[in-house]
Amino acid sequence: MMNDEFCQRHSTVHISFIIYNRTGDPVIIQxxxxxxxxxxxxxxxxxxxxxxxxxPPGFHYFRGxxxxxxxTLFRTVAGLLPFSGEIVLAGKYEISRDPxxxxxxxxxxxAEPLYPSFLSARDLVGFVSKAKKSPVGQVDxxxxxxxxxxxxxxxxxxxxxxxxxxxxxxxxxLGTPQLVLLDEPLTTLDVAxxxxxxxxxxxxxxxxxxxxxxxxxxxxxxxxxPITSVWQVNEGVITTTT
Amino acid sequence: MKGLLRPQLNHAMLTFLNRIFISPFYAKNAGxxxxxxxxxxxxxxxxxxxxxxxxxxxxxxxxAIVFVxxxxxxxxxxxxxxxxxxxxxxxxxxxxxxxxxxxxxALWLAIQTGLLLPIIAYAGWMIQLGIHFQRWDSLSAIVLVxxxxxxxxxxxxxxxLRHPNPDSLRLPHLTxxxxxxxxxxxxxxxxxxxxxxLTKSFSGLLLAGVCRLYPTDDYDQRLLxxxxxxxxxGHSQVGGQISEFEKKYLLFLENLPLSWLQxxxxxxxxxxxxxxxxxxxxxxxxxSEIRFDYVIWLWLTGWGxxxxxxxxxxxxxxxxxxxxxxxxxxxxxxxxxxxxxxxVGAWLVLGWLGAIGFWxxxxxx
Numbered sequence: 132m133m134n135d136e137f138c139q140r141h142s143t144v145h146i147s148f149i150i151y152n153r154t155g156d157p158v159i160i161q162x163x164x165x166x167x168x169x170x171x172x173x174x175x176x177x178x179x180x181x182x183x184x185x186x187p188p189g190f191h192y193f194r195g196x197x198x199x200x201x202x203t204l205f206r207t208v209a210g211l212l213p214f215s216g217e218i219v220l221a222g223k224y225e226i227s228r229d230p231x232x233x234x235x236x237x238x239x240x241x242a243e244p245l246y247p248s249f250l251s252a253r254d255l256v257g258f259v260s261k262a263k264k265s266p267v268g269q270v271d272x273x274x275x276x277x278x279x280x281x282x283x284x285x286x287x288x289x290x291x292x293x294x295x296x297x298x299x300x301x302x303x304x305l306g307t308p309q310l311v312l313l314d315e316p317l318t319t320l321d322v323a324x325x326x327x328x329x330x331x332x333x334x335x336x337x338x339x340x341x342x343x344x345x346x347x348x349x350x351x352x353x354x355x356x357p358i359t360s361v362w363q364v365n366e367g368v369i370t371t372t373t
Numbered sequence: 374m375k376g377l378l379r380p381q382l383n384h385a386m387l388t389f390l391n392r393i394f395i396s397p398f399y400a401k402n403a404g405x406x407x408x409x410x411x412x413x414x415x416x417x418x419x420x421x422x423x424x425x426x427x428x429x430x431x432x433x434x435x436x437a438i439v440f441v442x443x444x445x446x447x448x449x450x451x452x453x454x455x456x457x458x459x460x461x462x463x464x465x466x467x468x469x470x471x472x473x474x475x476x477x478x479a480l481w482l483a484i485q486t487g488l489l490l491p492i493i494a495y496a497g498w499m500i501q502l503g504i505h506f507q508r509w510d511s512l513s514a515i516v517l518v519x520x521x522x523x524x525x526x527x528x529x530x531x532x533x534l535r536h537p538n539p540d541s542l543r544l545p546h547l548t549x550x551x552x553x554x555x556x557x558x559x560x561x562x563x564x565x566x567x568x569x570x571l572t573k574s575f576s577g578l579l580l581a582g583v584c585r586l587y588p589t590d591d592y593d594q595r596l597l598x599x600x601x602x603x604x605x606x607g608h609s610q611v612g613g614q615i616s617e618f619e620k621k622y623l624l625f626l627e628n629l630p631l632s633w634l635q636x637x638x639x640x641x642x643x644x645x646x647x648x649x650x651x652x653x654x655x656x657x658x659x660x661s662e663i664r665f666d667y668v669i670w671l672w673l674t675g676w677g678x679x680x681x682x683x684x685x686x687x688x689x690x691x692x693x694x695x696x697x698x699x700x701x702x703x704x705x706x707x708x709x710x711x712x713x714x715x716x717v718g719a720w721l722v723l724g725w726l727g728a729i730g731f732w733x734x735x736x737x738x
Binding site for chain 2: 209210211212230231232233234235237238239241244245246247249250251253254257258259262263264284302
């Protein structure tokens with residue numbers, strides 16, 4: 132009972148996981164992501180406080196109302212926002228001390244992506260895939276899966292919101308990430324693409340050990356993913372519900 | 374009840390549009406206004422202004438120059454309105470189209486009056502002097518031009534509202550992949566063409582001017598350095614523009630696994646492209662007394678100094694007044710240092726080391 136209360140108060144979960152790398156060797160990972168003493172403030176107003184958060188590999192679902200701090204958490208973990216505190220991936224890559232190694236392993240898809248209207252998916256993917264050192268053939272495979280190849284050279288100014296979403300998901304799946312943050316992946320995505328996306332995500336987790344953090348205002352069971360843990364974000368405070 | 378509500382609604386709408394167009398325009402250009410005020414009223418006294426106005430009232434050519442300057446200002450206000458109308462966060466403004474045409478026009482004219490207030494105030498001063506000197510022809514011309522400018526501004530704003538268009542310039546879409554280093558130059562050219570043209574023409578004409586001025590008297594290389602200083606300061610807003618562009622449209626940049634040096638190198642390349650026309654201008658207009666290598670050093674110095682301003686402004690929220698005060702202080706300090714004979718080599722080292730140092734520091738913090 133005491134332990135439960137402690138975990139809830141400090142948003143802490145300790146679980147060991149065994150995953151298999153590409154050569155088939157077992158790798159034990161206890162904590163995929165560790166967040167300690169994180170504070171994020173906008174103009175002096177504290178938007179997010181995380182005393183301690185430890186996530187094992189898997190699928191972690193963060194839920195909460197509008198403005199609760201979910202996107203701020205995701206953007207902070209993705210390295211998009213300055214903050215005070217410590218974020219460590221796989222026990223060794225600290226976001227500030229190892230900025231390149233960390234960002235090579237953590238990807239992020241925005242909830243409401245916006246790109247320069249004159250750029251095409253080809254321009255943006257060309258740049259991001261090079262920076263993330265995307266494996267040969269990955270861009271074609273994922274672009275085909277999400278249907279981005281059908282509007283590859285079209286300027287994003289002519290995209291629908293669903294097309295923009297597909298492009299942002301494609302960008303977030305490039306490279307060899309260990310952790311992918313998907314902010315509202317279901318929003319504006321058509322059912323057929325959503326099915327393909329979540330099947331691919333499940334495959335990435337099984338074969339390559341990639342973990343995912345998700346937010347959604349829709350029913351997360353629609354994704355068909357085996358959710359490892361569910362977290363509640365409320366007024367910038369995170370508590371576990373599982 | 375309806376009748377009572379209408380004036381209140383109109384007032385509310387005007388207040389709302391004021392917050393979208395007028396206040397941000399002055400906030401965004403506060404620095405420019407500060408410099409103009411300092412230059413116009415710091416170097417010229419009220420008596421000298423009166424003398425200038427009197428000369429303009431008596432000379433159609435001089436008056437025409439004043440009108441051209443006012444038209445340039447009008448273009449700046451139109452560019453701002455067009456930019457705001459096409460900004461994704463202001464898409465809801467399309468509903469403004471649903472307001473009856475006469476009322477919409479009245480609101481546009483009110484907005485344009487607010488935006489043209491500085492020149493209307495100056496025109497008022499000119500009219501006062503025109504009445505005093507009984508120059509009815511010039512006075513009528515001033516009133517007419519102000520009315521034309523107001524109508525032109527309102528027409529242009531309403532045209533953009535009725536013809537929403539994501540690209541300011543309908544440039545053809547490229548069939549080849551655009552590298553990251555060209556993202557901002559392409560955005561600048563397509564979405565903020567007036568800023569692009571004004572910045573580059575100011576810098577280019579200034580450098581060409583000092584190069585042409587050089588052989589006309591007993592000038593030394595300090596003249597070229599002063600020209601370079603002004604051309605560089607003419608680019609002072611570019612860092613903020615890049616920062617704003619990337620923050621708005623390329624949010625994923627901070628998530629990319631690029632080291633501080635790789636990021637710096639990419640910006641250096643982008644600025645090298647932006648600053649490249651100045652190299653051609655310097656080479657084309659270089660006085661015969663100046664050695665070729667000196668021109669190259671000058672250009673490299675300018676490149677480093679522009680990068681230094683980028684490192685100082687990127688990703689930071691700086692109050693425009695404070696930034697422009699800094700630019701003005703840099704101009705005065707730089708001018709003094711140049712006059713005391715600080716050579717181009719020192720500026721070169723200062724610019725590049727400062728750019729790299731401040732960039733590294735900004736990444737650490």
